[in-house]
Structures are given as C-alpha cells and as structure tokens.
Amino acid sequence: MSDIQQSIIIRTIVRIMIPFILLFSLYVIMHGASGPGGGFQGGVIFGAGIILYAMIYGIEEAKKKISDKANRILASGGLVLYAGTGLLAILFGGMFLEYGVIPLMPTTAYTAKILIDVVEIGIGMTVLAVMISLFFDISPPETEEDMHIHEEVE
Amino acid sequence: MKLAALFVVILTGAMLIYAGQDLPAFGDSESPAYQHRMTQYFIENAESESGVTNIVTALLANYRGYDTLGETAVIFTAGMSVLMLLRRREL
Amino acid sequence: MAGIIDIVYAEYNYWIYVTLMMIGFYAMIAKKNLIKKVIGANIFQTAIFLFYISLSDIKGGTEPILLHGETSTHAADIIYTNPVPHVLILTAIVVSVSTTALALALIIRIYEEYGSIEEDVILAARRKLNPEFSEYARQSEVDSQ
Numbered sequence: 001m002s003d004i005q006q007s008i009i010i011r012t013i014v015r016i017m018i019p020f021i022l023l024f025s026l027y028v029i030m031h032g033a034s035g036p037g038g039g040f041q042g043g044v045i046f047g048a049g050i051i052l053y054a055m056i057y058g059i060e061e062a063k064k065k066i067s068d069k070a071n072r073i074l075a076s077g078g079l080v081l082y083a084g085t086g087l088l089a090i091l092f093g094g095m096f097l098e099y100g101v102i103p104l105m106p107t108t109a110y111t112a113k114i115l116i117d118v119v120e121i122g123i124g125m126t127v128l129a130v131m132i133s134l135f136f137d138i139s140p141p142e143t144e145e146d147m148h149i150h151e152e153v154e
Numbered sequence: 155m156k157l158a159a160l161f162v163v164i165l166t167g168a169m170l171i172y173a174g175q176d177l178p179a180f181g182d183s184e185s186p187a188y189q190h191r192m193t194q195y196f197i198e199n200a201e202s203e204s205g206v207t208n209i210v211t212a213l214l215a216n217y218r219g220y221d222t223l224g225e226t227a228v229i230f231t232a233g234m235s236v237l238m239l240l241r242r243r244e245l
Numbered sequence: 246m247a248g249i250i251d252i253v254y255a256e257y258n259y260w261i262y263v264t265l266m267m268i269g270f271y272a273m274i275a276k277k278n279l280i281k282k283v284i285g286a287n288i289f290q291t292a293i294f295l296f297y298i299s300l301s302d303i304k305g306g307t308e309p310i311l312l313h314g315e316t317s318t319h320a321a322d323i324i325y326t327n328p329v330p331h332v333l334i335l336t337a338i339v340v341s342v343s344t345t346a347l348a349l350a351l352i353i354r355i356y357e358e359y360g361s362i363e364e365d366v367i368l369a370a371r372r373k374l375n376p377e378f379s380e381y382a383r384q385s386e387v388d389s390q
Contacts, residue, residue, distance in 0.1 A: 033206045035310060038214065040339055079230050082223055097219040099204075113205030116215040119222075126226050127339070130233035134346045137240045138353065159275035167267040174259035175252075181304035188303060188327045197325050201311055209309040209328040210335070218332060225336045232343030236350040 005056055006153055014056045021049035029124040033113055039123025047131025054135060058150050059142055071133040078125030085119055258299035266292035277364040279355065283348045290341045294334050301330035
C-alpha cells in the first residue's frame with residue numbers, strides 16, 4: 001500500500017482525475033430523467049471518487065475534505081429530502097409521493113419530472129455519504145508511519 | 155463434510171437447471187414477463203405520466219417510489235449500523 | 246447430441262447463472278472462513294442479478310430509454326427491453342452493498358472479540374466462555390428432561 005501511495009505518478013494522475021470523476025457523477029445524477037443514470041449510480045461514482053482520494057492520500061487527508069459530520073448530515077439530509085417530497089404531496093391534498101398534485105409547473109407530467117429530479121438528488125446524497133462513511137469506518141486507523149509517508153512525499 | 159456440501163450443491167444445481175428448461179429462451183420477445191400488460195403499460199405511458207424519457211427512472215421514482223424510499227432507508231440504516239458497530243467508543 | 250447443444254445454447258444464460266450461483270452456494274456452506282462466506286454470498290447475489298437482467302433482454306431490443314426523433318425508424322417499430330427487472334435489480338444491488346458492508350463490520354467486531362475469523366475457532370471459544378451454549382450441555386439438558 002505504501003509503495004503505491006508513494007508513487008508520484010499515481011498521486012499526480014489521481015489529483016488530475018478526481019475533479020472529472022466528481023463532475024461525471026453529478027452529470028449522472030442530474031441526467032437520470034432523460035438518459036442512463038440516476039441517484040444510485042451517480043452517488044456510487046461520487047463515493048468512488050472520494051474513496052480513490054482516501055486510498056492514495058490517506059484517510060485523514062480525505063476527512064479534511066469531507067468530514068464525518070458532513071457525511072452524517074448528507075446521509076440523513078438525502079432521506080429527509082426524499083420523504084419531504086412525499087409529504088409535500090400530502091400537504092397539497094394528494095397521496096404520499098403523488099407528484100402530480102403539487103402546483104409547481106403547468107402540467108402534471110412536467111411537475112413529476114422536476115420532482116423526480118429532486119428525489120434523485122436525495123437518493124444520490126444518501127448513497128454517496130453512506131459509501132464514503134462505510135469506507136472510512138471499515139478501513140483500519142492510520143498509524144504514525146502512514147502519516148509520515150504522506151508528509152515525506154509532499 | 156465437504157463431500158456432503160458438494161452433494162447438496164450439485165443436487166440444487168441440477169434442480170435449478172431442470173426448472174430452467176420451462177423458462178423462456180434467452181431474448182424471447184414472447185416471454186410472459188414482457189407480454190404482461192403492466193410491462194406494456196409502463197413502456198407506453200411512462201412519459202405521459204411522469205414526463206421522464208428513461209422508463210427505469212420513471213418506474214424507480216414514480217411507480218415504485220415507496221419501494222425506493224424504503225431502499226434509501228435501508229442503505230442509511232446500514233451506514234449507521236456500521237458506524238455504531240465499529241466506532242461506538244467515539245460516539 | 247446436436248439436440249442437447251441446441252437446448253443448452255437457447256438457454257445458456259440459465260446455465261451460467263446456475264453455475265455461478267452454485268459456486269457461491271458452495272463457498273457459503275463449505276468454507277469455514279467468514280470472509281470467504283461473505284465472498285460466496287456476493288457471488289450468489291451476482292448470479293441472481295445476471296438471471297434477472299438476462300430475463301429482461303429482448304432480441305433486437307434497445308435499452309428502455311424512449312427515443313424521440315433520433316432515429317429514422319417509426320416510433321412503434323422500436324422494441325424496448327423489459328424495464329421492470331432493471332428496476333428490481335437496481336434496488337437489489339444497493340441492498341447487496343448494504344448487507345456486505347454490515348457483514349464485514351460484524352466480522353471485524355468478531356475478530357476483535359475472538360482474535361480469529363475461522364468458524365470452528367470462534368465456536369470453540371464461545372463454548373469455553375459460556376458452557377451453556379455448548380452442544381454437549383444442550384444435549385445433556387434434553388436427556389435429563
């Protein structure tokens with residue numbers, strides 16, 4: 001592991017690739033309504049991007065980018081966004097998750113499309129936060145030696 | 155022990171292969187699952203009812219929205235369970 | 246002979262899924278190592294995903310995303326593959342990831358507690374810790390009643 005982490009080629013390539021991975025994941029989440037994609041897939045790609053960063057630059061460094069607290073807020077926030085969309089339909093006199101009754105857009109189909117996008121974002125938030133926090137939880141804590149390797153290469 | 159396991163596995167596999175003979179052939183457009191009226195309904199009406207061209211997304215978020223909400227709750231619960239199992243001293 | 250090959254070829258997706266599923270099943274019941282059991286469960290799940298996705302395929306069909314004005318073919322002539330198995334498997338994959346993560350977390354806790362992930366070592370340690378859990382104690386209890 002430390003051999004890979006010390007390699008300057010891998011460190012540079014990963015640093016260049018990660019913005020594109022994250023951008024692609026956002027595209028996949030937002031494109032779920034009209035093409036291949038959706039919240040689950042996009043969330044997993046985003047999580048994979050952050051996990052790649054954590055594998056090469058170390059868990060502690062990755063936790064500075066996305067902290068445990070941010071993970072928990074994102075995971076529960078996504079679920080609240082999804083359930084909240086369903087409850088909003090009840091407020092407007094429909095059934096749970098009946099998108100058509102919300103007077104957001106002129107046609108019910110268009111409203112449903114917008115709200116499906118909102119729901120996909122909620123799914124994506126939960127999935128990405130859970131993927132990242134699973135990796136952080138299951139991987140062993142970093143030792144002093146690991147931290148030293150990162151400082152040396154930098 | 156290993157031989158017993160192998161015997162059980164081969165027996166189950168043979169049963170599944172035998173049952174598989176009655177399933178529709180690969181890529182069969184006459185298969186009951188495809189000819190079922192709900193499948194045809196989803197393909198014809200997904201866009202007019204959900205405004206979404208991706209039928210899978212329309213099914214996932216609109217027709218089966220309840221199921222997907224439960225699914226999201228499942229991954230959330232799994233994440234929180236792992237957090238509690240492995241890092242309970244920190245919390 | 247040719248008849249058998251035709252039968253196998255027409256439904257080769259079922260043969261592949263049964264083979265994969267049985268590999269996973271064997272790993273789950275015959276291996277003593279808990280990690281290998283989890284790997285077996287994952288192979289088993291993947292076999293089921295393949296089974297469902299292969300059921301949804303239609304010869305000459307395109308993926309279930311509606312095409313508008315992108316092709317010269319008439320809209321009614323386009324065959325879409327069955328979207329329902331795709332949706333079921335999309336959610337099943339997520340459950341698979343969740344169960345795998347939870348299983349691995351439990352194995353880490355078991356390792357912290359018993360210092361081993363071999364099933365027989367853990368069972369022996371459990372019997373030593375709580376003798377009432379042992380098969381012998383349970384059997385003698387049944388005999389005394």
